[in-house]
Amino acid sequence: MLRGFTSELNSSRLKAGETQLKVDNIQLNFGGLTALLDVSLEVRQSEILAIIGPNGAGKTSLLNCISGLYHPQKGKISFFKSDEKGGATEQEVTRMRPHQIAQLGIARSFQNIELFRHMTVLDNLLSGCHIHMKSGLLASMVYLGAAQREQIKFRQFVEDIIDLLEIEAHRSKTVGSLSYGLQKRVEMGRALAMRPSILLLDEPMAGMNSEEKEDMARFILDINEEHGVTTILIEHDMGVVMDISDRIVVLNFGQKIGEGTPQEVHNNPAVVQAYLGENRVHLPNQLPEN
Amino acid sequence: MISGIFHSRYEDDMALRRTHAQKIRLVILVIAFITFPFFADRYSLTLANQVGIAVIGAIGLNILVGYTGQISLGQGGFMAVGAYAAGLLTLHFGMPWWASTLIACLFTALVGVLFGIPSLRLKGLYLAIATLSAQVIILWVVTHWTAVTGGNDALVVPSPTMFGIKLNKDFNFYWVVWSIALIATLLTVNLFRTRFGRAFIAIRDQDIAASVMGVDLFKYKLLSFAISSFWVGMAGALTAHYRSIVTWERFTVDVSVLYLAMIIIGGLGSVTGSYLGATFMTLLPVLLTNLGRATKDTFPIMETILPFLQQGVFGLVIILFLIFEPEGLNKMWKNAKDYFRLWPFSY
Numbered sequence: 001m002l003r004g005f006t007s008e009l010n011s012s013r014l015k016a017g018e019t020q021l022k023v024d025n026i027q028l029n030f031g032g033l034t035a036l037l038d039v040s041l042e043v044r045q046s047e048i049l050a051i052i053g054p055n056g057a058g059k060t061s062l063l064n065c066i067s068g069l070y071h072p073q074k075g076k077i078s079f080f081k082s083d084e085k086g087g088a089t090e091q092e093v094t095r096m097r098p099h100q101i102a103q104l105g106i107a108r109s110f111q112n113i114e115l116f117r118h119m120t121v122l123d124n125l126l127s128g129c130h131i132h133m134k135s136g137l138l139a140s141m142v143y144l145g146a147a148q149r150e151q152i153k154f155r156q157f158v159e160d161i162i163d164l165l166e167i168e169a170h171r172s173k174t175v176g177s178l179s180y181g182l183q184k185r186v187e188m189g190r191a192l193a194m195r196p197s198i199l200l201l202d203e204p205m206a207g208m209n210s211e212e213k214e215d216m217a218r219f220i221l222d223i224n225e226e227h228g229v230t231t232i233l234i235e236h237d238m239g240v241v242m243d244i245s246d247r248i249v250v251l252n253f254g255q256k257i258g259e260g261t262p263q264e265v266h267n268n269p270a271v272v273q274a275y276l277g278e279n280r281v282h283l284p285n286q287l288p289e290n
Numbered sequence: 291m292i293s294g295i296f297h298s299r300y301e302d303d304m305a306l307r308r309t310h311a312q313k314i315r316l317v318i319l320v321i322a323f324i325t326f327p328f329f330a331d332r333y334s335l336t337l338a339n340q341v342g343i344a345v346i347g348a349i350g351l352n353i354l355v356g357y358t359g360q361i362s363l364g365q366g367g368f369m370a371v372g373a374y375a376a377g378l379l380t381l382h383f384g385m386p387w388w389a390s391t392l393i394a395c396l397f398t399a400l401v402g403v404l405f406g407i408p409s410l411r412l413k414g415l416y417l418a419i420a421t422l423s424a425q426v427i428i429l430w431v432v433t434h435w436t437a438v439t440g441g442n443d444a445l446v447v448p449s450p451t452m453f454g455i456k457l458n459k460d461f462n463f464y465w466v467v468w469s470i471a472l473i474a475t476l477l478t479v480n481l482f483r484t485r486f487g488r489a490f491i492a493i494r495d496q497d498i499a500a501s502v503m504g505v506d507l508f509k510y511k512l513l514s515f516a517i518s519s520f521w522v523g524m525a526g527a528l529t530a531h532y533r534s535i536v537t538w539e540r541f542t543v544d545v546s547v548l549y550l551a552m553i554i555i556g557g558l559g560s561v562t563g564s565y566l567g568a569t570f571m572t573l574l575p576v577l578l579t580n581l582g583r584a585t586k587d588t589f590p591i592m593e594t595i596l597p598f599l600q601q602g603v604f605g606l607v608i609i610l611f612l613i614f615e616p617e618g619l620n621k622m623w624k625n626a627k628d629y630f631r632l633w634p635f636s637y
Contacts, residue, residue: 067502102504116495118559119488126485127492131504133485137513140487143480151484152300194503 007227008160011105012197013082014045020230021066021106021198026075026094028061028254035061036072036254043198046228048220050241052265053251054274059234060111062251063200066232067108068098079104081197103131105197109187109204111234117176121167121186124175125158126151128193161189165219181212185219192223198230199223205237213237217244242266250274306479327464335460337576342467343528344568348552349474349561350521355550356558357482358514359494360409364421366545367428368519370538372398372526374432374439377447377536387450387457387531394527395520401428402519409511425543432538445536463532470528474521478561481517490514491559551604555611557620566619574607575600 014020021043028036036058043049051059064070066077072094080088081104093101107128116124133154135147143151162171165185170178175186184204191199204220205213217240223229235241241248242262250258250265252274258265265271297303307313327335347369354362375394379385385393405424412420432439439445450457457463481487489510492500501507530536548571556567582596592599615622 069498069502097506098498098501099504099506102502108502110499114496114499116492116499118495119491123488123491127488127500128503130485130489130492135484137486140484141477141481143483147484148301151304155300155304190503 007229008157009164009192009195009223009227010197010229011195012045012230014080014088015086016044016046016228018045018080018088019043020045020080022076022078022080022090023062023066024076024078026062026065026072026077028058028065028070028072034254036065038075039251039254039256040075041249041256041259043230043232045230046224047246048224048231048233048244050233050235050245050248051251052235052238052241052248056253057251058254059251060202061254063108063202063232063234066093066101067106067200068093068096068101071095079106079198102194105195106200107191107194107196107198108200109184109191109202111202111206113180113183113187115175115183115187115190118174120172120174121162121178121189122155122158122171124186124190125161125193126154128190129154129157131194158189158193161192164192164222165189181208181215184208184216188216188219192229196229198232200232202234203236204233205235205240213240220244304483323468327461332460335464337573339460339463339467339532341569341572342464342471343525343532344549344552344572345471345565346467346474346528347522347525347549348556348564348568349471349478350518350523350525351549352553352556352559352561352564353478353481353490353521354514354518356553356560356563357487357494358490358511358518360406360511360514361414361418362421362424362518363418363543363546363550364405364424364428365522365549366541366543367425368398368402368522369526369529369545370428370432370541371401371519372523373530373536373541374445374526375523376527377445377530378438380447380450380531381445387452391524391527391531395523398523398526399516399520402515402522403512406512406515409515410508422543422546425546429538429541432541439538442538445530447530447534447536449534450531458532458534467528467532470524474524475561475565478521486510486513494559551608553618555607555618557618560618560620562623563618563620566623570619574603578603 012020019042023039023041025038025040026036027034027038039058039062041049051062053059061070065072075094076092077094078090079093080090083089091104093104116127119127133150135150139145139147162168165188167182167185167189170182175183178186188201188204191201201220205216208216220231220233221244224231233241233245245262247260248258248262248265249256250268250271257274258268258271260268295309297308302308307316326338330338347365351362351365354360372394375397376387376390379390379393380387383390405421408420409417433441435441455462457466482491489500489505492503492505493507493510493514497507526541529540552567552571553564554567555570556565557563578600579596582592582599586592611618
């Protein structure tokens with residue numbers, strides 16, 4: 001069941017279950033190498049969509065296409081924005097530059113942590129608010145009146161994220177000095193500070209122990225259930241994926257081989273084959289003849 | 291027992307001076323700056339003015355190199371733009387010094403943006419070479435565009451006056467240069483408390499992540515070049531008004547390297563570091579000269595080797611800092627403060 005919310009942390013006002021992002025037959029080549037081939041998928045408001053697949057399947061490439069770091073050679077990616085009347089307007093983002101896509105509210109974290117290492121946790125979170133701050137250059141440099149009030153307002157706002165992610169003790173520490181697990185959490189916080197309409201998480205639990213994974217899964221669920229943030233998640237831990245995602249898309253060698261609820265994907269023979277290989281005993285007619 | 295500094299209002303927590311010690315240090319510093327010219331001799335005042343100009347230039351360079359991570363070897367060239375623009379505007383159009391300075395700064399900002407365009411594609415060493423070309427091109431224009439700049443001849447700028455007071459006297463100029471340094475400091479410190487400054491640091495630390503957070507890399511890199519060049523142009527324009535003579539020899543590539551040394555030794559990405567580095571690098575040759583004079587009776591050889599000694603010590607200091615304290619004087623100052631805050635316990 002998907003629920004829609006009007007939360008501070010979520011800038012999308014679409015009704016739950018409406019299409020929010022549509023990837024339409026995209027193809028991405030690096031020279032002669034095809035990273036993505038005819039991949040289509042739909043993301044709906046307030047769901048957690050997991051993208052799984054073996055290494056090199058094109059999961060991160062797909063995310064990079066959505067956030068504008070790569071531009072697919074063929075196909076179309078569209079984003080749906082809510083308008084005042086409650087309907088949705090479609091906007092194509094295929095050729096847009098990363099910062100323009102960010103302004104639509106598509107936020108992400110990276111597989112290898114890409115935080116601003118020399119900033120404090122607070123400054124990292126505040127830099128996530130970049131697209132929402134409005135003060136002009138001269139006003140900012142003088143830092144009186146409205147410019148100062150704006151900074152205080154956002155300082156208050158990021159405090160909510162600090163509470164949500166339980167990093168109170170580390171707010172004024174330099175990010176580079178924090179442990180790996182905490183850095184992953186701060187990076188998610190920075191993406192949340194953008195008030196995302198869609199949150200893209202690239203392996204948020206990679207390299208964590210089971211306790212840290214549990215914490216992270218809980219944060220992702222909190223963000224989704226309390227604030228209704230649509231989440232696209234890449235993750236290798238099948239247990240976590242099966243537990244928390246509403247739908248799963250499976251990629252293999254750049255192509256989509258399966259899609260559906262965790263149960264459907266679990267029983268999908270193509271997916272099982274991609275992960276476990278062919279069962280040759282049951283498929284004798286496919287044995288090579290010699 | 292309270293085991294730290296706590297604030298109950300965001301205003302206090304976000305203030306520039308958060309503790310009593312910080313406030314007291316600031317008051318002492320302000321008093322020292324105000325009383326200094328009344329006790330100092332002329333020579334010390336000259337040095338103070340030189341340091342003031344260097345501070346403004348170093349803050350400018352630090353915005354670009356230290357905070358935004360775009361290395362620049364064009365400092366001398368940009369200072370030349372500021373100096374010549376200010377000098378020519380005063381000389382030919384009879385502009386008051388403050389108007390010519392302001393326009394010169396804006397013009398330098400524009401030139402900075404122009405030479406900053408390659409920064410979108412180039413990083414690190416490649417950008418260093420691109421900005422070095424700015425230095426070379428600007429100096430070439432200055433020496434060859436004889437009709438306007440006078441070429442190799444010095445440009446003589448009328449003395450700046452305000453309310454009938456001649457400003458290029460050391461005592462008077464002290465107030466001008468340090469007021470501007472104060473303004474530059476406040477504006478820069480504030481800049482890095484807002485989205486613009488954070489975007490600059492974000493570009494330095496992780497430019498891809500910055501663009502995904504909504505920072506337009508091209509726009510903000512150019513903005514950094516503009517703000518940086520504005521203050522560098524200010525340093526150049528003030529040099530022109532202070533010396534009343536503008537020659538291209540004062541803005542060679544040596545100057546670019548000297549300023550880079552200032553911000554590396556002072557501390558990259560720190561306004562305090564710009565102050566410390568500019569002071570240190572301006573006073574170091576003076577100290578060495580004094581040392582040479584004091585010891586020339588004991589070691590007569592000092593007189594002949596002094597110029598070489600200055601060069602050597604300059605290089606040695608940079609190497610020692612890079613090895614032992616890459617974060618510069620600012621970090622040493624912080625370490626000292628931490629030591630005394632925790633004293634007598636070392637943890």
